[in-house]
Amino acid sequence: EVQLVESGxxxxxxxxxxxxxxxTSGITFGNAWxxxxxxxxxxxxxxxxxxxxxxxGATTDYAAVVKGRFTISRDDSKNMVFxxxxxxxxxxxxxxxxxxxLCTDTGCHWDDAFDIWGQGTMVTVxx
Amino acid sequence: xxxxxxxxxxxxxxxxxxxxxxTGTSNDVGRHNYVSWYHQHPGKAPKLxxxxxxxxxxxxxxxxxxxxxxxxxxxxxxxxxxxxxxxYYCSSYADIKTLVVxxxxxxLTVL
Numbered sequence: 185e186v187q188l189v190e191s192g193x194x195x196x197x198x199x200x201x202x203x204x205x206x207x208t209s210g211i212t213f214g215n216a217w218x219x220x221x222x223x224x225x226x227x228x229x230x231x232x233x234x235x236x237x238x239x240x241g242a243t244t245d246y247a248a249v250v251k252g253r254f255t256i257s258r259d260d261s262k263n264m265v266f267x268x269x270x271x272x273x274x275x276x277x278x279x280x281x282x283x284x285x286l287c288t289d290t291g292c293h294w295d296d297a298f299d300i301w302g303q304g305t306m307v308t309v310x311x
Numbered sequence: 312x313x314x315x316x317x318x319x320x321x322x323x324x325x326x327x328x329x330x331x332x333x334t335g336t337s338n339d340v341g342r343h344n345y346v347s348w349y350h351q352h353p354g355k356a357p358k359l360x361x362x363x364x365x366x367x368x369x370x371x372x373x374x375x376x377x378x379x380x381x382x383x384x385x386x387x388x389x390x391x392x393x394x395x396x397x398x399y400y401c402s403s404y405a406d407i408k409t410l411v412v413x414x415x416x417x418x419l420t421v422l
Binding site (some may be wrong): 231244247299303 | 331343345347349357359362363367387397400402403404407408409411412413414415418
């Protein structure tokens with residue numbers, strides 16, 4: 185069974201840091217580009233950033249609102265992806281999802297269609 | 312404010328059809344045929360129901376269909392069922408700065 189499981193959320197004060205983890209099973213993790221999407225309460229999802237697979241240098245891209253504060257990394261030996269969040273702001277409060285792009289017979293939609301989502305982990309930034 | 316604009320609500324009776332719009336710009340919806348749609352039930356993660364404007368992932372009923380014209384994409388849900396009541400979100404591939412943009416969501420009510 186394909187599964188993504190996030191952990192590490194919680195309550196943190198503005199300016200603080202938090203590290204989210206995403207464990208995966210049932211996917212060929214080494215070839216997968218992994219993405220983080222967040223959803224503030226009552227709002228639509230928001231793309232946070234993405235990490236390519238290691239053969240492509242595990243390069244990353246980030247949304248402008250988190251660039252310079254958030255860092256995505258991966259550990260292929262453990263089939264895990266991480267989101268390090270520094271300089272947290274109240275507007276970062278959201279459920280954070282680890283997601284994977286849809287793969288079909290014709291290829292994978294790493295950056296435009298996400299068919300596998302974790303259950304999400306809540307991050308609350310408040311004093 | 313979300314990058315893509317959706318109506319906040321839509322409704323229909325069982326068996327009817329309802330269409331939800333998603334308006335972007337020439338830099339996202341208008342430029343790329345990589346529009347996706349998701350629905351989300353309370354307390355659950357979003358579920359992909361349409362990709363590449365009009366394609367359905369395996370297991371998604373053909374009651375769900377998508378289309379695009381210019382900067383506006385649309386999702387049509389035919390033969391409405393009670394289980395279709397959910398929040399619906401569109402998304403589009405955008406550009407190298409922000410790869411993916413989402414809509415603010417449409418709450419679909421089955422009357």
